[in-house]
Amino acid sequence: RKEVEQDPGPFNVPEGATVAFNCTYSNSASQSFFWYRQDCRKEPKLLMSVYSSGNEDGRFTAQLNRASQYISLLIRDSKLSDSATYLCVVNKAISRAGNMLTFGGGTRLMVKP
């Protein structure tokens, strides 16, 4: 089983749609969770951290379910500029490797006019 699993997509949605991505992780000891965004041929950039109680940043909402080891990202009112690959990221939670992150394979989103 992969450490971090995501549906690769692509998700093709019209502008203005609401879209949700899911991610599962295997290490129950993980404590840090993030969503990164990667545009084509560019480096990954942090989109948002994911807090235990869930958090919102504008049109983006992240949720964490520790019992099910499941993370989600909801994007409301999709824009053309949201087209990218969204990476679910979890820390490794190994003593010396607390800073190490495991990246999911990414979910590709394409927003169409």
Next chain:
Amino acid sequence: NAGVMQNPRHLVRRRGQEARLRCSPMKGHSHVYWYRQLPEEGLKFMVYLQKENIIDESGMPKERFSAEFPKEGPSILRIQQVVRGDSAAYFCASSPAGIYPGQLSLAKNIQYFGAGTRLSVL
């Protein structure tokens, strides 16, 4: 405050040559990570370094690849005797010092990426 700097941005090598990729972390960061991304694939972890120490190299191929992060200067990823299968984007990331578990320390665990080096092997 400059971000993570990688150079060169593009590197072309012939089979059998050596490739040296450089990464300067963000100011104040002492943890460096190297990742490889093949075309149309996800990020694959290669190695995690702190100044003068390799912390985890579980993702490094056993031969031809090496990495260092000296006391002074950038981190270097070195690929000897390159082959066509080494053609990929190589990304470097850095994070602040220390190990910080727990929700309140999420910021300390964030990795910031450089723009990458695209290696093409002819």
